[in-house]
Amino acid sequence: MHIAPLSPDDPSELGGYELLGRIGQGGMGQVYLGESPGGEPAAVKVIKPGVVDSGTRLRFAQEVEILKTVWGARVAALLDADPEADPPWLATEYVEGLDLSRHVGRHGPLDSLLTASLGATLAEALASVHKQGLLHRDLKPANVLLGPNGPKVIDFGLAVFAESSVSLTAADTVVGTPSCMPPEQANGEKPLTPAVDVYALGAVLLFAASGHAPYRADNIHLLFHQVVDPTIAPDLSGAPEELVPLLAAMLAHRAEDRPTLNDVVRRCRALIEAQGLKVAQARRRLTNHTAAPAHVLDDLLAVAPPVAAGPSAREQGRTARVPTDAAPGRPEAKTPAGESARQKPGVAVPPMPPVQVPPTDPRLLLARVDAPTPSSADSTPASTTAGREPTEGATAPDDVRSSVPPAGRGRVSGDDSSVRRRSRRHSAQARITAQRLREAYAASTPF
Structure with a gap:
């Protein structure tokens, strides 16, 4: 997720929210990442001073x-607002993740x-909004945020009460996003009716499945012409075959020909169940696929801890070793300095500050117990020096494996079989100890 730094003209605080960076902007306003005094992140929307007037x-x-x-559950909640302030602002729940676009x-x-999982989730969310007597009117891929707990709908700036014909826009002015706008809305x-959000949801799902909108044109006038012309069908190319009938129905030219949101949920469920999954399983898959790493916001807001003396790996241009979930005794994964080994492919993560490892770090303790003996299920390379331990008082190297011979080796006397039996029992206990220490490290690691 890209968060731009504040400019010299940006305020540092609004309504008690400390502003930390820019996360979006439009013709009318700017959206900042803010933090409440109690540490609650928020998306703070501010009207630009140059466009503030009575309207x-x-x-x-x-x-x-x-x-x-x-x-x-699928709508970013309002936290606070002051439309009378100078400048006017509002703060909503901050959803950590990329938008669908x-x-x-x-x-x-x-x-x-x-x-299909995204369709069922968003259709249910919009149905809940409609029950509250509202229409969104501007649903589009950029207004669907893919958070760690699933997708959420944002930006109700164009929302209207469903029964109202009153508008604050000028006469003969159409407001919305043409690429996701139904014909009746484009015609003013x-x-x-609720069918406008059904059409927009169809456009969002088409984009999610194919990467393009129902209509594409070089200029907005041609785009409006395609949208309102009943003889021009929406472009469904690239969408999976099993989704085409549902998308075609949702993008029907006449509002009365579109399914209801409850019908959309039912048909999406049927598509999911036809693939042998339950809806909850499909939603978990969607969230796992789309959610950004959970530590991104922590990295952005974190105050850097004290740094150990001497240049860091980042300053020296070297790679840092980051513990992985591999079994003890395996080589640790090497990633660019500051990146987490759990980072999802393709997701840009801001570099983390260097952290001073405390002397009680489990990796240091691991170096003082026997390394686990590889089991049949263990894929540790043959070069791993299993069963070795460092000499007493030795400090742990970067890699938790040790190549130092165990203290006292070569001075063992007595029955060899008895020694081997004790060694096997000791190795089993070492594996249990190492596993517990590894779990403790995973729970306390900052990334």
């Missing part, structure tokens, strides 16, 4: 009032199973 304040106040009425651009389209029809 803008009125629209912003309407957005705040709408957000107060919207709730649900950036995720598809970085990792490619989702398969049919994950797209009022009042709008």
Whole structure:
């Protein structure tokens, strides 16, 4: 996730929220990553001073009032707001993760199973919003955030009450995102119905599965023409075959021909179950596939701990060794300095500050017990010096394996078989000790 630094003109604090960086912007406002006095992260939206007027304040106040009425597990919650402040601002729940547009651009389209799971989740979320008497009106890939607990819908700035035909926009002005806008909204029809969000969700799912919108054109005028022309069908190329019937129905030109959101949930469930999974299993797969590493925000907000004397590995341009989940005695994975070995491929993670390892680090303790004897299930290379231990008082090297002969070796007397039996018992205990220490290290590691 890209978070740009604050500019000299940016405020450092708004409404008690410390501003830490920029996470998005538009023609009307700027969105910052903020932190409450108690440490709660938030997305703080601010209207740009150059566009603040009575009409803008009125629209912003309407957005705040709408957000107060919207709730649900899949909707980013309103935390606080002050539309009368200078500048007006609001703070919503911060969802740590990429939006759908950036995720598809970085990792490619989702398969049919994950797209169906996304469809069921978002359709249920929108149905909950509709029960509260609201329409989103601007659902698009950039307004779907893929967080660590699943996708969430954001930006209700264009939301309206479903029964209302009143608008704060100027006459003959269409507001929204043309690539995901249904024909009736593009034509300026009022009042709008829940079918507008069904169409937009269909456009979002098509993008998730294929990487493109229903209509594509070189300029906005041609794009509007394609959207409102009933003779031009949406482009469903690239979508998985099993999803095409559902997408075609959701993107129907006439609102009355589109399925309800409950029908969308039911059909997505059927697609998931046809592949032998339950909906909850498919959602877990979706979250595991799309969620950013859970430590990203911690890295961004962390205060650097004291650094050991001497140049760090990063300063010297070397690689740092990062413990992995491999069994004790295996070589540790080498990654660029500051990166976590658990980082997902393709996800950019800010470099971590060098950390001073305390003397009680489990890796130091591991060097003072016998290395585990490889089992049949162990894939440790033959060159691993299993069964060796460092001499008493030796310090642990970077790699937890030790090539130092055990203290006292060569001075053992007595029955060899008895010694071997004691050695096997000792090795079994060492494996248990090493496993516990490894688990303790994994629980306390900062990455």
